[in-house]
Amino acid sequence: xxxxxxxxxxxxxxxxxxxxxxxxxxxxxxxxxxxxxxxxxxxxxxxxxxxxxxxxxxxxxxxxxxxxxxxxxxxxxxxxxxxxxxxxxxxxxxxxxxxxxxxxxxxxxxxxxxxxxxxxxxxxxxxxxxxxxxxxxxxxxxxxxxxxxxxxxxxxxxxxxxxxxxxxxxxxxxxxxxxxxxxxxxxxxxxxxxxxxxxxxxxxxxxxxxxxxxxxxxxxxxxxxxxxxxxxxxxxxxxxxxxxxxxxxxxxxxxxxxxxxxxxxxxxxxxxxxxxxxxxxxxxxxxxxxxxxxxxxxxxxxxxxxxxxxxxxxxxxxxxxxxxxxxxxxxxxxxxxxxxxxxxxxxxxxxxxxxxxxxxxx
Numbered sequence: 001x002x003x004x005x006x007x008x009x010x011x012x013x014x015x016x017x018x019x020x021x022x023x024x025x026x027x028x029x030x031x032x033x034x035x036x037x038x039x040x041x042x043x044x045x046x047x048x049x050x051x052x053x054x055x056x057x058x059x060x061x062x063x064x065x066x067x068x069x070x071x072x073x074x075x076x077x078x079x080x081x082x083x084x085x086x087x088x089x090x091x092x093x094x095x096x097x098x099x100x101x102x103x104x105x106x107x108x109x110x111x112x113x114x115x116x117x118x119x120x121x122x123x124x125x126x127x128x129x130x131x132x133x134x135x136x137x138x139x140x141x142x143x144x145x146x147x148x149x150x151x152x153x154x155x156x157x158x159x160x161x162x163x164x165x166x167x168x169x170x171x172x173x174x175x176x177x178x179x180x181x182x183x184x185x186x187x188x189x190x191x192x193x194x195x196x197x198x199x200x201x202x203x204x205x206x207x208x209x210x211x212x213x214x215x216x217x218x219x220x221x222x223x224x225x226x227x228x229x230x231x232x233x234x235x236x237x238x239x240x241x242x243x244x245x246x247x248x249x250x251x252x253x254x255x256x257x258x259x260x261x262x263x264x265x266x267x268x269x270x271x272x273x274x275x276x277x278x279x280x281x282x283x284x285x286x287x288x289x290x291x292x293x294x295x296x297x298x299x300x301x302x303x304x305x306x307x308x309x310x311x312x313x314x315x316x317x318x319x320x321x322x323x324x325x326x327x328x329x330x331x332x333x334x335x336x337x338x339x340x341x342x343x344x345x346x347x348x349x350x351x352x353x354x355x356x357x358x359x360x361x362x
Contacts, residue, residue, distance in 0.1 A: 002217065002278035002285075004061055008041040017046050024049035027246045030235045031059035033277050040290045042281070051232040054250070061277050064220055064230045066260060068271045070280065072189040074221075075269035076130060077287075078208050079192045080299050083126075087199045090130070090307075093123035094191065097198045100171035101191070106135060107146065107174045114150055117174045124179045126195070129188040131307040132314075135175030136186040147176050156187060159256055159264040163194040163204065166266070180309050193269025204267040212294065216286055218279040223267055225260045225274050 013036065020032040031049030035042060047059040082088065088097070095102035101124055105117035120135070128134040139151025151157070154169050161169075170191070176184060193204045200207045205223055213221050225231045234254055238247030253259075260274050286294040293300060308314075 002282040004035070004042065004045050004278055004281070006042050006045060008038060008043045011036075011038075011043045013044045013046065017048065020046075020048050027248055028237070028244065030248055031232065033059055033061060033063070035277055035281050037281070037284065037288070040285050040288055045277075051230075053233065053235070053248075059232070062220075062230060063232050064225055064227065064274050064276055065232055066234060067273050067275045067280070070275065071269060071271050071273040073283065074208055074212060074273065075189050075193050075196070075204075076303075077212060077283075077294060078196045078204075079126070079130070080295055080303070081211055082196065082199050084296055084299055088126055088195075090127040091125050093125055094129060094195065095123055097195055098167050098191065100167040104135065104179070105174045106178050107176055111146060114146065114174060120175060121178045122180060124175075126192075127307055128179045129191050129195075131183070132186055132188055133180055133183050133308055133312065134186065134188045134191075135177050135179045135182075135184075136170070136188050136191070137176050137184060138186050141185060147173075157266075157268075159259070159266045159268075162265045163190060163197060163267060163269070166190060167194055181312070183308060183312050183314050187270055189270040190268060193267065196269075204269060212283075213279075216279075216282045216294065218275065218282055221273055221275040221279045223260070223272050223274075224263055228261065230276075231260065231274065 016034075020029070020034070023029045024032060029049060030053050031047070031051060033047045034044070036044040045061060047061060049059050051057045051059045051063045083090065093102075104120040104124060106120050107114070108116050108118055111117070124134045124136075129136075137147045137151060139148050139156055142148045150173055154173065155161075156166065156169055156173070158166075158169075166187075170187070196202075196207050197204050202210075209222070212218070220226050220230075234251050235248040236251045236254060237243055237245070238249075239245040266272070283294075285291070287300055287303070289297070295303070306313075
């Protein structure tokens, strides 16, 4: 387990601790655990609130969380390890590796049914997938829309199916916009997980274990919880559209009964892992200068640079009110790994599932 000893002093985090205590006291969060780095030096570690409110069990640094979209960081790193080995270029069409995603169709702006489409002006590239500009959607964040209904009716996010089978389902669904022309949080990272499987010839969990989790000592990170007694209880917020609305409801069967307690066919690269604060700290440290890094410095610099096309940005797209997009700013996580949290509003950082890693280079 990553060393959690504070090694630098001279910082006062009491105001931040008090603010998070108010979130717990106000029934916005069941618990809060944080680690703050300055460079690679740990300057603050804090746990507030409960791992289980009903038991009650206070939250500790070794408790295991469902890390949801923090999984995306590990998946993206896995793909970039293969990129460094020369297996693909970022602008390669994904259809070279996953032929089900060739010859994409795109919903017309005025579409009222899934057959009202037009041919995509370009193929989906790996860069599009890594930057959520592929035209894929999620079936989570825009209830009532045509594409939301289609993703749910066809069970795109289905733990009983493999990543390979997921590609077959996506093959029959249109994109919501032409690749490279907009941004939408999506299943793109699950496609990257399948890309890792195709290139490596391994199951996704085996690849990340051998190439990332094992080397970094992330002993409690995986698709199945290592110790059920350390898994925190899961509580849903009162309103998924307004994460600042007080109220928590225990949801032991979320996102599905038995989740993370036993292996399932779907190794969800977009949100399927559990982990701990020390494990996530090890991952973040491995992407910072000043010591051994998981990826090459040039690759890390590429990660920290916007890959979105000119004129496209995430906040702009979060404000979209079209029938296909996210309905309002703050109604979805802008990303669980926030590179510049000072540029994100508070409600967006709290998000739907309240799991975030943040790095600010300012």
